[in-house]
Amino acid sequence: MLRLEQVNLFTRLKSQAQNNLPGYPILQDISFVVFPGDRISIVGSAGAGKTSLLRLINRLNEPTSGKIYLENQEYHQIPVIQLRQEVTLVQQESRLLGMTVREALAYPLVLRGWSKQKIQERVSYWQEQLQIPDQWLGRTEVQLSAGQRQLVAIARALVIQPKILLLDEPTFALDPGNASRLLIILNQLTQIHKTTILMVNHQLDLAQQFCNRLLHLQQGQILANQQSSEINWEEFKTTLMQAQYQASEEW
């Protein structure tokens, strides 16, 4: 469904470009394949390149070299608007841009010229799927907690029913009960709608609960790309904790 081939991403700061200096590497030699219905957790220490990888896949960043394919079509051959309809990113800090929840959920469909009735049906469906209470619909983002905003942002991404959903730390503002509930809902959705999900997650317990595959990044490189069932999770948690500790020491 999605294929990355030897993708590299280097910074190209203005000062570096002006002085003809090479940028420094953010992602190096990234190659992996995503299959339909995959639930992939992306983990790694701070600065490992997790967000940068999601941004590349959403085409907010362009690879310095290497190629990305969606269903065998090279990214550059796909108009960006179409690509973002099929591959949607929910960033860590989502904004509703002054809209009420009702307006924000309808907005992607209004942009696509849908009728009021079709919008209402689709929005109601996803509101129900993500268990968003009616009382939230008239609220703006300042009247929602960070976790509530995050849930609305995910629902807003799902109303256009993308093939691939990219989630950057969707559970960061949720308490453990709600985080776990969200992952169960997302898990069900991948089965019903065959949505493929790539999720950055710092909490390994949640990653373990959610994914069928794990991508471990370290300093911009893929250290491991493994089926969840093949992972010794206890051992992996210790290894990752040590790597995170080391990264914070170097920082």
Ligand SMILES: Nc1ncnc2c1ncn2[C@@H]1O[C@H](COP(=O)(O)OP(=O)(O)OP(=O)(O)O)[C@@H](O)[C@H]1O
């Ligand atoms: N626009 C940018 N310009 C320059 N450097 C950048 C830019 N974006 C990211 N970086 C650098 O790229 C590296 C990877 O950053 P990224 O945000 O992808 O890491 P991450 O794994 O998501 O980290 P975290 O877990 O802290 O969110 C970091 O060293 C960061 O400083």
